[in-house]
Structures are given as structure tokens and as C-alpha cells.
Amino acid sequence: MIDGGLEAIERANLQLILQQVISKLREKDQLDLPNLINLYQRSTPEKLLPLSIFTTSLYPIEAITKYFHEEQELSFSQIAELLNRNPRNIWTAYHRALQKQKKPFPKLPEQFLLPLHLFLHRVHTPQEALVLYLKKTYQLSNKKIANLINSSPNSVAVLIKRAEGKQ
Numbered sequence: 001m002i003d004g005g006l007e008a009i010e011r012a013n014l015q016l017i018l019q020q021v022i023s024k025l026r027e028k029d030q031l032d033l034p035n036l037i038n039l040y041q042r043s044t045p046e047k048l049l050p051l052s053i054f055t056t057s058l059y060p061i062e063a064i065t066k067y068f069h070e071e072q073e074l075s076f077s078q079i080a081e082l083l084n085r086n087p088r089n090i091w092t093a094y095h096r097a098l099q100k101q102k103k104p105f106p107k108l109p110e111q112f113l114l115p116l117h118l119f120l121h122r123v124h125t126p127q128e129a130l131v132l133y134l135k136k137t138y139q140l141s142n143k144k145i146a147n148l149i150n151s152s153p154n155s156v157a158v159l160i161k162r163a164e165g166k167q
Contacts, residue, residue: 034111034138047072047082049119051112051134053105055150060126062097064119065090070104084120112138112148128163131156 022036053063064083068074076094080087118129134145142153142160149156 047116048113049116050110051114051148052108052110054130057100058097061093065093066097067105069094123166124163128159131159132163135160
């Protein structure tokens with residue numbers, strides 16, 4: 001009981017310190033929500049995916065596989081383990097991606113990074129997970145999301161509605 005109380009106090013103190021640091025950063029650097037989220041994401045060990053890989057003609061599994069194999073230099077077995085998929089399926093997805101897009105992904109400064117865990121749970125389709133994450137985490141409008149992923153605002157609205165219905 002005492003240990004639990006001490007842990008709660010320590011957690012509250014750490015949250016207070018974090019709030020103070022964030023306040024100072026916002027005052028001095030005009031730190032906005034997307035930059036704060038990116039800062040947090042970069043401090044976690046989870047694999048992150050740039051949003052730009054999902055703006056191509058590739059299916060999400062193809063884009064993820066191509067990105068991890070070419071940019072992160074992971075083997076098909078490592079990618080399969082990360083995605084909880086069969087290595088043969090990963091190999092196939094990569095080769096389908098190569099047929100559609102031979103060039104590597106362009107190296108662009110990324111404003112939006114997506115955590116890999118979005119695509120591991122198969123409750124939502126990858127597109128649903130993507131737009132729902134951008135909507136809820138970054139509080140973007142449907143129009144802004146549509147511009148980012150080369151889609152229409154109506155398509156984004158349908159994806160969000162469908163995803164919210166599954167929750």
C-alpha cells in the first residue's frame with residue numbers, strides 16, 4: 001500500500017515536471033501540438049513510419065514492407081516479426097511494391113510520423129487507422145488529411161465514420 005502511494009506521488013511529480021518543461025518549450029520555441037507529438041514519438045523505442053509512404057499507389061502493407069526493407073534495412077524475417085505476419089507474405093508484398101514503384105521513397109522532412117502499432121491491430125483497415133490517428137492525435141480537418149494522403153475530404157469522412165463505428 002505504501003509503495004503504491006509513493007509510486008503515485010512520484011508519477012504526479014514527474015507529470016508536473018513534464019508540464020513545466022512543456023510550458024517553457026511552448027513559451028520559448030512556440031512548440032505546437034504536431035512538434036510536441038513528434039518529440040514524444042522520437043523519444044520512444046517504437047518504430048515510426050513517415051506519412052509520405054502512404055501517399056503512393058502502394059497498398060499499406062506494400063508501403064510498410066518497402067520502407068522497412070529499403071530504408072531501415074530490415075530483413076523480410078525481421079519485418080514479418082514486427083508485423084506479426086508470415087515472412088513469405090512480406091516477401092510477396094515487397095516484390096509487388098517493387099513492380100509498382102521501383103524508385104526508393106523520396107527523403108522528405110516529415111511532419112507526421114505514425115507509430116507502427118496502428119497497423120498491427122486488425123480491427124481497422126490500414127487506411128481507417130491512418131485517418132483516425134491523424135484526426136484524433138493531430139486534430140486535423142478532413143480536408144487537411146485528404147491533402148496529406150492524396151485523397152478527397154469525402155473519402156476521409158467515410159473512412160473516419162467507418163473506423164469510429166468499429167470502436
